[in-house]
Amino acid sequence: MxxxxxSLCLLSSISCxxxxxxxxxxxxxxxxxxxxxxxxxxxxxxxxQVQIGSRLYFTNHVTTPxxxxxxxxxxxxxxxxxxxxxxxxxxxxVSIRGR
Numbered sequence: 001m002x003x004x005x006x007s008l009c010l011l012s013s014i015s016c017x018x019x020x021x022x023x024x025x026x027x028x029x030x031x032x033x034x035x036x037x038x039x040x041x042x043x044x045x046x047x048x049q050v051q052i053g054s055r056l057y058f059t060n061h062v063t064t065p066x067x068x069x070x071x072x073x074x075x076x077x078x079x080x081x082x083x084x085x086x087x088x089x090x091x092x093x094v095s096i097r098g099r
Contacts (some may be wrong), residue, residue, distance in 0.1 A: 027052055028099060031062055031071040043082035050075075050091065058092045072099045 032049040035058070040093075047058040047069065059081060066073050074097050081090040 003044050026074050026076055026095075029073050029075050031066055031068070031073060032056075033069045034067070044081075044087045044090060048092075055089075058087075059091050059093055062093060063096060066096050066098065073097065074099045 002072045004012075030051045032051055035046050035049050037046050044058075047060045048062045050057045050062075051057055059077075077091040078094055079091045080087060081092040084090040
């Protein structure tokens with residue numbers, strides 16, 4: 001009985017753990033493309049699409065020369081981006097370099 005209880009506790013802690021990215025760490029990312037909606041002006045609804053792992057984010061600013069489509073980079077970022085606190089998929093790139 002004790003082993004069963006221990007196994008259930010271990011299993012539940014493993015299944016409930018989140019795999020969140022650490023915004024203070026340098027992570028590999030790809031600047032995918034610039035997405036603009038010409039009919040709606042909304043700074044939190046558009047911008048540069050950034051892929052980190054399997055997740056997609058948007059940011060308002062990417063410095064040159066990294067603002068080209070499909071550019072592999074290493075970034076540090078803040079989340080959420082200022083002014084877009086309600087959007088979970090927004091980041092602000094703090095530092096960026098090529099990889």
